[in-house]
Structures are given as structure tokens and as C-alpha cells.
Amino acid sequence: MVDAVITIENLYKDYVTEAGTVPVLKDVSITVEPGEFVAIMGPSGSGKSTFMNILGCLDVSTGGRYLLKGSDVNSLDRDELALLRNQVIGFVFQGFNLLPRANLEDNVALPLIYRGVKRSERLAKSNELLAKVGLGKYAKSRPNQISGGQQQRVAIARALVNQPQLLLADEPTGNLDTRTSKEIMALFSHLNKSEGITVVLITHEPDIAMHANRLVRLADGKIVYDGLVQHASAEHLEPTS
Amino acid sequence: MILAMLNEAWVAIWANRLRTILTMLGMVIGVGAVILMLAVGQGAQQQVQASIASMGSNLFIILSGSTTSGGLRMGSGATPTLTVSDAQALEELPTLAAVAPSSPGVAQLVYGPNNWSTSVYGTTPSYLQVRDWGVASGSAFTDTDVRSATRVALLGQTVAHNLFGDEDPVNKTIRIKNSPYVVLGVLSAKGQSLDGRDQDDTVLVPVTTAQRKLFGTQFVGSVRFIMAQAISAEAMPKAEKGIAELLRQRHRIREGANDDFTVRNLTAMANTAAETAQVMSLMLGAIASISLLVGGIGIMNIMLVSVTERTREIGIRMAIGARGKDILLQFLLEAIIISVIGCLIGVLFGVGGALLASKITEMSVVITASSIFMAFAVAATVGIFFGWYPARKASQLRPIDALRYQ
Incomplete structure (x- = not known):
């Protein structure tokens, strides 16, 4: 049996504010197997972004257990978490989050710097990935010289540069028009199907969620639906904003 | 790795050229002033010491005394x-x-x-x-x-x-x-x-x-x-x-x-002159060092601004796998690059200024390798010292906070 990519048991997350402790995630448990394509939906304030940040080792939970590829995330220190983010996880953000001053090949190669890869190898790899997402000829351009859809492709190339098992996408199409969104989602589907990369993404739109196999619906910090997208009721696929 | 980080630091410095140059100016003036002042001070000191050595050591001069003739007091050596x-x-x-x-x-x-x-x-x-x-x-x-x-x-x-x-x-x-x-x-x-x-x-x-x-x-x-x-x-x-x-x-x-005679201790007079020259040299150095300190504070100030401005960038870097020490190294390197380049230019200005001063005023200046080395060491230290706090601050940001920063 292959280890699950994500195993979460009884996860809690509280935020401490001046008004007191606010529970955001309450007793969340989920297992994601290799090769799955999971869409997470939920209204604002349902805790889906917090959940994503914890999945991505950017934030830590208040209680419960989180095993990422078998290692207990809560027991790792900052440097070990950074290593996980670098080698196991690839991130795609709504706002692309490219470095504006660096050209595209340097942006894509950035994660490799923190692995100590030589410059020539870094550039070879980043050019390979830029070509893969169809932006090979823009290697020397800067992020502000290309369109939003293209920027998101660059961000995906960057997320893939270390060959991660897990791709996390926080509303990757949130800033894109419908046509571009489709292209981006086709890319995610392709990566999931032909390369076997596990994908977890957050979305508001049912159309986007339909690209996934599995739907997880969060409401008020709890999982209210977890199953195949095809079996989800209209209520669970309801668009959120 | 360090080469890549140097490149990253350089890109950030290059992106803020004007600000970097202005920050560097503080170091340039500080280092230049230290080298110039040390050169002038040591020059004066050396001149005094050479004169003292040429006079002979442990010397007394005994002059014949003064005399009074008809109410007129004659000077020393008159009689x-x-x-x-x-x-x-x-x-x-x-x-x-x-x-x-x-x-x-x-x-x-x-x-x-x-x-x-x-x-x-x-x-x-x-x-x-x-x-x-x-x-x-x-x-x-x-x-x-x-x-x-x-x-x-x-x-x-x-x-x-x-x-x-x-x-x-x-x-x-x-x-x-x-x-x-x-x-x-x-x-x-x-x-x-x-x-x-x-x-x-x-x-x-x-x-x-x-x-x-x-x-x-x-x-x-x-x-x-x-x-x-x-x-x-x-x-x-x-x-x-x-x-x-x-x-x-x-x-x-x-x-x-x-x-009816006067005994003068020439060596005591000479030593006083030597001490005066030394104190002057130290004073000049100390005053110049203050400008170096101010330059260092300038670096710290700009690095703090830079860290705040680039919080989001720090978040992105952390999200894709940068460790705290990678961030620390990047910002520290920026501070060090600024101070070392500033120092190099400062050395040129200091040495040039000293040579110019000696040419114009015919003052003797002494530029020693040790004074240049010292200025350099101090500049690097200033860079590390004043760059450390902002860099450490950057490295300790929580990835999620840095990423959310607007």
C-alpha cells in the first residue's frame, strides 16, 4: 500500500484576537491519496484558506495531527518545514506571487536556489518548465510584461520545478477570465492525469470544481461534504463568493 | 549557493539604485574621512617624531644667563x-x-x-x-x-x-x-x-x-x-x-x-609636541569614526525600510522553501555589499583626498596599509552589525504573515 500524501486527524485551528479565541477549523479529518484531484469549496469564513495554509505548512494547527507523506508536521521545526515546502509541495496563488524584478526564468528557478542547485542547471530546468507551460520564448521577460493567464502559468512552472508530489492552489483562477481559467484548469488536469501529481485546489466556482475528482465542502470550519464531484448535490456545488 | 544569494542581493540593490547610492554615500564619507584624518594625523606625528629623532635624545641646552645693565634687562645669552x-x-x-x-x-x-x-x-x-x-x-x-x-x-x-x-x-x-x-x-x-x-x-x-x-x-x-x-x-x-x-x-x-644661566629640557618639550600630535591624530580619527557610525545607522535604516517593503517577497520566498537563514543571508549580504562598495569608494576618496591635501598644503600625509585595512575591517563590521538586526527581523517573519502582508 502506498502512503497517503495527506493524513489529517481531528485538526483544530483557533485564532486569538482581542475579542477572544475564534475557532476557525473544528475537528477536520481528511486523507488524500497519491494522484487525487481535490477541490475545496466553501463560503467566506468557512476556514478553507486557513485549511490550505496549514496543508501548505505555512501555518500551524492548534490541535490534531497532520501527516504529510508520513512525517508529522507538528513536530518539525521552521527549517524542516521550509524543506517540505521546497521539495514536497508546489504552491500556486490567486495573486500569482511572482517576483516583479526577476525575469521569468529566474522566477521559475527560484526554488532551486534554496536547494543549492548550480546556476546552469537551474536555468536549464526553468527553461524546460517554461516550455512545458507554453512560455518558452518569454524566458527573459518580466512578469509585468505578460498577461495574467501567462503569469499563472509561470507560477505553475515554478511550483513544478522541484517535482513536488503535491500541488496546492489557492483560487488559481480567481483573477482570470473564463477562457484563461479553462486553460489553466486544463493544465492542472493534465498534470494530475499524465504526471500523477496530487492536486488540491480551492475555488468558488462549480465549473472549476468540476475538473476535480473529489469535492470537499467546508462550512463554518467543518467538512460538510467529502466525496466524488459527480455525487455532490447542487447545494454542495453552490457557488460561493 | 552563496553565489546565487549574492546575485539575489545584487538584483535587489540594483533595483533601488538611487537609494543604495545615497546609503552608500554615508559609508563613503565615513571611510574617506577616517582614512584622510588618519593620514593627516599620522603625517603630523611622523614629522614631529622625525624632528625629535634628528635633535638627539635626552637633551639639555644650557644657555648663559641674562643680565641687567643700567636698568636694561638683556635677553638670555647676553652675558x-x-x-x-x-x-x-x-x-x-x-x-x-x-x-x-x-x-x-x-x-x-x-x-x-x-x-x-x-x-x-x-x-x-x-x-x-x-x-x-x-x-x-x-x-x-x-x-x-x-x-x-x-x-x-x-x-x-x-x-x-x-x-x-x-x-x-x-x-x-x-x-x-x-x-x-x-x-x-x-x-x-x-x-x-x-x-x-x-x-x-x-x-x-x-x-x-x-x-x-x-x-x-x-x-x-x-x-x-x-x-x-x-x-x-x-x-x-x-x-x-x-x-x-x-x-x-x-x-x-x-x-x-x-x-646666571638657564637649563632647558629639550626632550620634555619635544615629548609634549609628540604627545600633542598623537592626541590630535586620535581626535581626528575619533571624529571621523563618528561619521562612519552615522553611515552604519543609515544602512540599518534603509535595510529596515527594505525589509518592510519586501515583506511580501519574503513571504513568497518562504512559501517556496527559503529557510530563515536563507532570508537572513540575503539581507545581510545586501548590507555587506553596500558597506563594502561604499568602503572601497571611501578608500579611493580618502587616499585621493590625502594626496591632494599634501599637494595643496604641502602637509606631510602618511597613508599606511594598516589604516586602509582598519577602515575596511570597520566598514565590513559596520555592515554586518547594522545589517544584522533588519536581516534577523526578516528571517523571523512567519511565512503566512509575510505572505498576507499588503
């Missing part, structure tokens, strides 16, 4: 109270190493078609010991020459040059006040004295020759001043007292009456 035999008596003091009487005057020197006016000192061979003065060529005159008042002379470098040019003066005969003198030797170069006189523009003859044949004296054997060298720096106070007691006794001065 010829000191004599050659005073000098001989002083030699017996155990605290003195050498004693040289001196009878100065000015005379015209002639050799062939050349002539030159200079100060002629009648003295004894001890003079060379007292002044720590060597003979460059030929030999010095001896006690025998003093006893028999022979017409021999030792020429200072300037005099030798003016009378003989490139010719070798040894054993040539020159005329001083129309009398023939044989040049026994040429003194080694001494350079400027503390008060800026050319010490090489002088001629030494036996004291007896000066008194009997060259200038004549009011009283037999009287000299203008006596130079004495104590056996050591520690013996100087004792020697000073010994000189005064012996001379009062020899001159039959009653208890309570004024001395």
Missing part, C-alpha cells in the same frame, strides 16, 4: 657666563653622558667660484654624540684638533652641496672669513628641526678655533651655550638638578640669588 671649562666640569657629572660647548657665529664660506653664508658652530667632538649625528664621509675632528685649535671643518649636507656641488669635499680646503680650513668630513643629513630650520645648513669647527681665530670672544673661553646629554630619560630630572648645582657652585652664586 657670556658659560665657558669651555664649565663644559669640562659638567662632563664629570655621572648623570651626563656627553657635554658639548658651542660657540656659534655666522660666516661667509668660499670654495673656488662658490660662496655661501652659513652658521658656524665652534664645538667639541662630543657634539656629534650629543646630537646623535653621524659623519657621512671623511672623519670628524678630534680632541687634539680642539686642543691645538687647528683650522679644520665639518660641513653639513646643505653647505657641502652649495659649495662643492657633486665634487667630494673631503680634504679640500675652503676659506672661512678668508682663512683656509681643511674639510675633514661631511655630516649625514638631518633634515628639518622642530621649528622648521634646515639643520644641515651648518659648519662645525673646533671650539677653540672659533674662539681664537674665527669670531673671538669677550672673555677667554666663554661659549654661548652648552648642550648636554643625560645617560637616560630616567636620569633627566637628577641631571637637571646636578647641572644647576654644579654651575651655581662654579659661578659662586649665593643662596637665594638668581641663576
